[in-house]
Amino acid sequence: MNELAREVAADDGRGTTATGPSVVPPPATSLAPARIKPRGFRRLLNSFLNSWNGLKGAWREEAAFRQECAGALVVIPAGLWFGETGVERALLIAPMLLILVVELLNSAVEAAIDRIGPERHPLSGLSKDLGSAAVFVSFGLLGATWLLVLTD
Numbered sequence: 001m002n003e004l005a006r007e008v009a010a011d012d013g014r015g016t017t018a019t020g021p022s023v024v025p026p027p028a029t030s031l032a033p034a035r036i037k038p039r040g041f042r043r044l045l046n047s048f049l050n051s052w053n054g055l056k057g058a059w060r061e062e063a064a065f066r067q068e069c070a071g072a073l074v075v076i077p078a079g080l081w082f083g084e085t086g087v088e089r090a091l092l093i094a095p096m097l098l099i100l101v102v103e104l105l106n107s108a109v110e111a112a113i114d115r116i117g118p119e120r121h122p123l124s125g126l127s128k129d130l131g132s133a134a135v136f137v138s139f140g141l142l143g144a145t146w147l148l149v150l151t152d
């Protein structure tokens with residue numbers, strides 16, 4: 001048994017081993033190199049911290065995210081007020097949450113593109129336009145559900 005296999009075998013499932021964080025080997029077919037990845041409670045804690053940092057980053061860097069959060073503060077209470085059943089209330093608020101989700105992913109694409117470099121490239125432009133279109137379509141969903149639920 002090599003060192004890596006011994007570490008994996010010694011893993012108690014709580015994210016630590018006698019030799020430190022476990023090294024999870026990728027499947028033989030994976031293109032990813034072996035990376036040190038925490039597991040168990042540590043992984044959960046890290047992922048909460050990463051998510052919190054992501055929310056703070058989107059708030060700091062993206063005016064659109066701030067505006068959509070402001071919109072959510074109006075749309076979600078209004079949806080809870082206008083919806084007459086649980087299903088209606090869910091339909092009125094869910095697309096607003098989806099807009100925030102799509103905006104976060106769109107911002108992730110933008111950040112990755114900007115990380116590649118500031119120069120203009122048709123594929124960079126296409127990437128950002130596709131992300132923008134995804135946000136646009138999710139607004140369409142919000143409009144459609146409000147129209148359909150309130151005219152029912």
Ligand SMILES: [Zn+2]
Pocket residue numbers: 062064106107110
């Ligand atoms: Zn943006």
